[in-house]
Amino acid sequence: MNTEELPMIIFTVLAQMSVGAFVVLGVVQVVAARRFGAAAVDKVTDPALYAIGPALVAGLAASMLHMNDVTNTLNVVRHLGTSWLSAEIVCGIAFAGLGFVFAAAQWFKWATPTWRRVLAAVTALVGIALVASMSMIYYTLVTVPAWHTWATPVQFFTTTFLLGTLAVGAALTGTVMWRTHHRTTADAHDAASAGATVPTTDLLASCLRGLGIAAVVLLGVEFLIIPLSITTLTATGGVAAESATVFTGAWFIARLTLVFAGAGLLAAFVLRYATTRTNPRTLAILTATAFVLVLASELIGRSLFYDSMTRIGM
Amino acid sequence: MKLGFSFDQSLCTGCKACSVACKDKNDLPVGISWRRVVEYSGGSWQQAGDTFTPNVFSYYTSISCNHCEDPICVRVCPTTAMTQGPDGVVSVDADKCVGCRYCEWACPYSAPQFDPASGHMTKCDLCADYRADGQDPACVAACPSRALGWGPIDELRADLGDLAGVEPLPDPAITRPRLVITPHRDAQPTGTGTGAIANPEEL
Numbered sequence: 001m002n003t004e005e006l007p008m009i010i011f012t013v014l015a016q017m018s019v020g021a022f023v024v025l026g027v028v029q030v031v032a033a034r035r036f037g038a039a040a041v042d043k044v045t046d047p048a049l050y051a052i053g054p055a056l057v058a059g060l061a062a063s064m065l066h067m068n069d070v071t072n073t074l075n076v077v078r079h080l081g082t083s084w085l086s087a088e089i090v091c092g093i094a095f096a097g098l099g100f101v102f103a104a105a106q107w108f109k110w111a112t113p114t115w116r117r118v119l120a121a122v123t124a125l126v127g128i129a130l131v132a133s134m135s136m137i138y139y140t141l142v143t144v145p146a147w148h149t150w151a152t153p154v155q156f157f158t159t160t161f162l163l164g165t166l167a168v169g170a171a172l173t174g175t176v177m178w179r180t181h182h183r184t185t186a187d188a189h190d191a192a193s194a195g196a197t198v199p200t201t202d203l204l205a206s207c208l209r210g211l212g213i214a215a216v217v218l219l220g221v222e223f224l225i226i227p228l229s230i231t232t233l234t235a236t237g238g239v240a241a242e243s244a245t246v247f248t249g250a251w252f253i254a255r256l257t258l259v260f261a262g263a264g265l266l267a268a269f270v271l272r273y274a275t276t277r278t279n280p281r282t283l284a285i286l287t288a289t290a291f292v293l294v295l296a297s298e299l300i301g302r303s304l305f306y307d308s309m310t311r312i313g314m
Numbered sequence: 315m316k317l318g319f320s321f322d323q324s325l326c327t328g329c330k331a332c333s334v335a336c337k338d339k340n341d342l343p344v345g346i347s348w349r350r351v352v353e354y355s356g357g358s359w360q361q362a363g364d365t366f367t368p369n370v371f372s373y374y375t376s377i378s379c380n381h382c383e384d385p386i387c388v389r390v391c392p393t394t395a396m397t398q399g400p401d402g403v404v405s406v407d408a409d410k411c412v413g414c415r416y417c418e419w420a421c422p423y424s425a426p427q428f429d430p431a432s433g434h435m436t437k438c439d440l441c442a443d444y445r446a447d448g449q450d451p452a453c454v455a456a457c458p459s460r461a462l463g464w465g466p467i468d469e470l471r472a473d474l475g476d477l478a479g480v481e482p483l484p485d486p487a488i489t490r491p492r493l494v495i496t497p498h499r500d501a502q503p504t505g506t507g508t509g510a511i512a513n514p515e516e517l
Contacts, residue, residue, distance in 0.1 A: 068433035069432075072410060075394070075412055082390075083416075085414065142488060313422025314424060314482050
């Protein structure tokens with residue numbers, strides 16, 4: 001278990017989760033708005049949107065600990081033309097900035113919904129560029145065979161969307177549960193007068209069904225990538241095969257078990273309960289637990305990724 | 315005119331005077347060695363009838379920054395602290411370095427080394443101050459067997475050839491080091507080695 005690179009483990013996982021959650025929320029908004037209306041969707045999804053900011057800021061703060069001389073921090077954007085690390089930092093700042101502007105626009109209802117969607121699309125694209133540049137930092141190191149493989153970008157994007165999907169699921173159920181228990185008199189009056197409770201329940205169930213399916217599919221992708229990448233490393237021999245030995249032992253088994261339990265079993269239950277519209281409390285517990293298990297699994301997985309850094313040469 | 319090193323494995327006795335001279339001249343702390351001497355050894359014995367003949371071998375390679383033609387450390391550095399001068403010498407500017415250690419991940423020769431005390435990367439600059447005074451780099455001057463040399467890489471290659479891919483060094487195609495090696499009689503080409511580094515603790 002690698003702890004030396006803890007700042008980078010936390011940063012990469014949280015930043016990828018933030019990008020994934022933003023993109024998944026965008027998909028939820030676009031798809032669900034057609035059926036339930038933009039206002040109803042905004043009401044359920046906005047708190048999840050506002051939760052992305054603190055997660056990203058926590059990741060960026062952790063990344064600062066990776067630098068051993070923070071007085072020179074501003075220099076890290078100087079080599080944008082060549083260094084993927086510079087590109088990652090520029091994309092990270094741009095994603096955080098655009099995301100903040102979009103969240104403010106949603107909160108204060110600035111501009112028209114169309115313009116806000118354009119801003120969200122641009123933010124999502126910058127987020128994708130952030131994950132891409134993050135993966136290129138490692139992929140382009142030809143001296144580290146365990147990183148210089150197709151598996152690096154594929155795994156980074158799988159983590160992005162798997163964690164993003166489950167984070168959004170947990171945030172949506174959390175929001176609905178919170179509102180159910182802390183509904184103000186005005187909200188209750190509005191809901192009763194507009195009959196909004198039923199659409200909200202339908203909306204949540206519909207979203208969770210989609211998120212459950214996405215999580216199970218992404219788990220399948222992850223369970224395909226992991227053995228394939230290990231086999232590739234082992235077959236390459238030399239330093240690559242040496243790196244592959246990291247992916248054995250108790251931590252690797254724990255990583256697989258947690259992601260299977262979270263994204264597989266629990267997401268399947270979320271899908272089932274969302275379809276049968278059982279007790280929302282059960283759904284909330286399931287989605288939150290699935291998210292926590294997969295987050296733990298991805299943190300362990302990223303730690304193993306850094307452990308696999310065995311370099312060609314001396 | 316780009317500068318580089320030459321190294322004759324057949325002359326090196328593994329005394330590490332070059333490594334010590336470098337540490338002394340640059341006042342390097344424990345844990346940082348810009349020039350290191352790697353011992354590569356292997357072999358066992360061969361049987362011919364009832365006769366067993368040993369075929370063990372061992373040879374040394376003195377290695378520092380090779381001021382590469384395609385320096386991966388310069389390419390990946392986000393701060394532009396790692397730069398290559400007109401003479402091909404790669405150096406690090408502590409006033410720009412953020413200590414992210416990305417160059418350390420990248421370099422296959424372990425040339426950029428991290429100094430925890432300053433929070434910056436450090437590396438060989440081919441004794442820029444000595445060269446400015448008309449002197450040889452400290453490692454070259456200290457070598458008792460004259461195995462180490464330095465100078466314009468074109469001249470070194472014209473005189474000594476262009477071999478730089480000897481075990482346990484990496485494939486020279488990765489960074490194209492400005493290094494010319496005169497091989498030991500038992501030297502094995504990069505990627506085909508049957509031996510192992512015998513002194514990993516010293517590197």
